[in-house]
Amino acid sequence: MTDLKLHEGRLKIGDLEQEVIHKGRGQTMLLLHGGGGPLQPGDMIDRLAERFEVIAPTHPGFGNTARLAHINSVDDLSYLYLDLLDQFDLRDVILVGFSIGGWTAVEMAVKNSHRLSRLMMVGAVGIKQGDRETRDFPDMFAIPPDELAALAFHDPAKAAIDFSTLSDEQLTAFARNRESLALYAWEPYLHNPKLKQRLHRIQIPTNVCCGASDGLVSPTYSEGYARLIAGATFDTIAEAGHAPQMEQPERFVDWVLSRAT
């Protein structure tokens, strides 16, 4: 297992200290979470950790990880995690990105994939496919919470949060997550106008998936994304929305194992 030199359980890359889940043995798998917030310890991670050495950091501004003034874009995140790979001399890494974490992963891969063996994209955003009057995604900042939940989840009732049951710490993380998503996603909205023209640079095996019921990042979008990356596979996960790892953890891990091993 790699020595990540954690400080009281936190990962230090440059002057940033991040919460991190670090578990398992095997080929290194770096998981980059999406805008909904950090991945949680639990069965899904445990099952991946049976087969891989899982590293799942929390992006600056999310959860309990500080925001740094100079890290305020997905581009910045891509350099942060390229630094992580270099700092710990990680090799043959399977890079898995969810939503804006997926966008981050694609940005990393087009810049420098020498330490990467595979790219796996889950409901990833990041390129513009529609024309100038056609947005690829609903404007999540202009939709009421219950409608947003209906778009984001196959079964919104299961994902509903009762704030009255959350501690102050949990509420704080929730508020920070919302704010950080806005920071990274705002403009251009959930994409880098230049990223599409750079996708030819991805020459490593790539696997794209999304929840079949994803109303935020549609299967059409994900399939279009896959077609633009040489040799990329595309799968959907049934009865799941934008966070298949949460709604269908078993099927999600099955997909990872089927494509990555």
Added chain:
Amino acid sequence: MRSWFFTETAYPYLPPEEEFDSIRVKLPNQIYDPVKGADLYHRYLDEWLHADDIGLDIMVNEHHQTATCMDPAAPIMLGILARETKKAQLLLLGNPIVNRRDPVRVAEEMAMVDNISRGRVVVGFVRGVPYEISAMNSNPVGMHERLWEAHDLILKAWTTHDGPFNWESEHFHYRQVNIWPRPYQQPHPPIWITALSASSVARTAEKNYVAATFLTGFDKTREIFEAYRKKRAEMQASFNNDRLAYAALIYTGETGEEGFAGARKLMWYITANKVPIQFNNPPGYASVEANVAMMKNAKGPYMFGDYSLETLIEQGIVFAGSPDTVYKQIKHFYDHVGGFGHLLIMGQAGFLEHDETVQGMNVFAKEVYPRLKELNISTETDA
């Protein structure tokens, strides 16, 4: 104390409230009838001109994509008033410099109107209410930083007179800033900044700008004013109550009944503001702490709920009644908050008709204002 007359220039001819879910951002402009709208513009301008005639100062503001305010470009309104008025100070509260992408243009507009008015312009800078971000795609995260960055650039544009300067900051890039005209007032027009909370007022106090509060009621206003005074004291710097402003809905009738009737119409300002949560509380607009409090069911700002007129008066959000009643309400508020130098009168809203508006202005100017003027001596440095 100075009193400033204000109308938000609403277009009140709306379908029944049940037929739309938001008055802001997405209400289609099909609802706006240009013929009626044009009449309203001229009527509202007449009310401001009347304010000038009777010795009140004037305030205008700017909002976007809403029937609550037909003025998405306050500098235009200010330009008209600069030409048409003679005496009144002209307060624009405020330029939404966090949302506008071109601070140099803001500097130019204010300098131009300052000249046309021959030095009567008072420049407000605001972060803006939360629903303004949609119109300009303005990121609700980092607004405080962008406000001061834009402010710094505007100040430099106003006060640099020896030719072009360069500016390459995080959000703004210019290589040849050299505005024409330069402001009429030297070194620049007075500056006001709106304050919603004690924490956000510190920087305004540091610069000795006027801090303007809006409908914040007794305790919240006192908290904000005290934070301002405390900051000045910490700096061992001078302080005068002319650095503090408060806006309320105000209607003065000849009789109590007339006063309340007018105030009930002014309440449109509050009751018509139907805005769903996604526009009311975009992420990053309110602090993390404020959001946590809201998730635990505290009320956000501007959420007045179903308050009655009596409650709004009790809260210090409305001052209404006969002249003596209105004076006493204002004095009571004044004493509670430790005094303030500027009263911003939201004196027209919704379906309050022209003659009713003018009546309210006249009675206030004649019966209440003279007594208020005794409350505070302004220094020469005020605005």
